[in-house]
Amino acid sequence: MYFRYDEPLFRPPAEANSAIIQATLGCSWNRCAFCDMYSSKKFRARSFDELKPEIETLATLYQGAKKVFLADGNAFVLSANRLVQLLEEINRQFGRVQRVSAYALPRDILSKTDDELKSIRANGLKLLYIGVETGDDELLKLIGKGETADSTVEGILKAHNAGIETSVMIINGLGGKKYSLQHAVNSAKLISRVNPKFLSTLTLSMPMGEAHFKNKFKGDYIPLTVVELFEELRTFIGLLEIDGAIYRSNHVSNNLNLSGTLSKDREMLLAQLDRAIASTPGGLYHSSPSML
Numbered sequence: 001m002y003f004r005y006d007e008p009l010f011r012p013p014a015e016a017n018s019a020i021i022q023a024t025l026g027c028s029w030n031r032c033a034f035c036d037m038y039s040s041k042k043f044r045a046r047s048f049d050e051l052k053p054e055i056e057t058l059a060t061l062y063q064g065a066k067k068v069f070l071a072d073g074n075a076f077v078l079s080a081n082r083l084v085q086l087l088e089e090i091n092r093q094f095g096r097v098q099r100v101s102a103y104a105l106p107r108d109i110l111s112k113t114d115d116e117l118k119s120i121r122a123n124g125l126k127l128l129y130i131g132v133e134t135g136d137d138e139l140l141k142l143i144g145k146g147e148t149a150d151s152t153v154e155g156i157l158k159a160h161n162a163g164i165e166t167s168v169m170i171i172n173g174l175g176g177k178k179y180s181l182q183h184a185v186n187s188a189k190l191i192s193r194v195n196p197k198f199l200s201t202l203t204l205s206m207p208m209g210e211a212h213f214k215n216k217f218k219g220d221y222i223p224l225t226v227v228e229l230f231e232e233l234r235t236f237i238g239l240l241e242i243d244g245a246i247y248r249s250n251h252v253s254n255n256l257n258l259s260g261t262l263s264k265d266r267e268m269l270l271a272q273l274d275r276a277i278a279s280t281p282g283g284l285y286h287s288s289p290s291m292l
């Protein structure tokens with residue numbers, strides 16, 4: 001049986017073994033300064049008629065799959081009706097999977113009513129991946145995220161209220177030297193307000209080069225050294241007031257793999273960062289992987 005995705009295709013590290021259904025193509029926003037993941041694609045929601053035979057094929061190819069991930073960029077932008085129709089078909093074809101997940105922007109959550117979110121949850125979508133990036137309003141503007149700290153908190157809490165868990169991402173080094181401290185402090189504040197189930201940090205990557213990023217970034221970007229990236233992360237983790245969040249820093253972009261439960265493992269993580277700071281040459285700069 002032959003199956004072909006519309007490339008490029010991205011999924012979170014935790015969805016490596018999931019069946020992936022491309023419910024949408026590209027990202028409906030596609031404007032964040034640091035992101036070129038979908039710059040080659042024009043956003044499009046795929047019709048149910050287009051997806052139905054694919055779901056059938058994938059259910060055969062991924063027999064026994066426990067998890068399904070809805071791609072691309074922010075598949076949660078789909079209306080509640082469309083999502084429920086899709087989830088019903090997934091449940092029919094796959095049998096009840098443990099969980100369905102998708103990337104979402106806070107506004108994709110806020111555009112749905114509480115009852116709609118509960119209905120989506122009842123049909124199996126239990127986790128949303130949200131690229132929060134930063135909790136700093138100035139930096140959110142400079143990167144062109146189209147969200148504020150408050151809209152992000154509101155969206156995440158609305159999902160939690162409907163029983164949908166979240167996995168949120170913060171980008172280490174996002175604002176460079178000038179915005180580093182406010183980025184760390186305000187990101188810790190935001191994360192502490194929402195207490196997600198999963199938290200991860202990625203390191204700012206520029207697969208298209210620094211000049212390309214600077215062109216899209218509306219502020220004064222001065223890159224951080226690897227030590228400064230660790231220090232920013234140390235400030236962020238040190239200020240978090242959360243309970244029971246599973247923290248991972250295992251993305252290909254990261255200089256150091258970290259994992260633990262916060263805030264329980266905070267001291268252990270800070271000690272790992274201190275060791276990394278002590279053993280890294282001061283003038284060393286982060287090099288971006290060629291692919292995100």
Ligand code: SF4
Nearest residue numbers: 027030031032035073
């Ligand atoms: S970071 Fe997310 S919302 Fe922003 S352009 Fe990339 S995929 Fe779209």
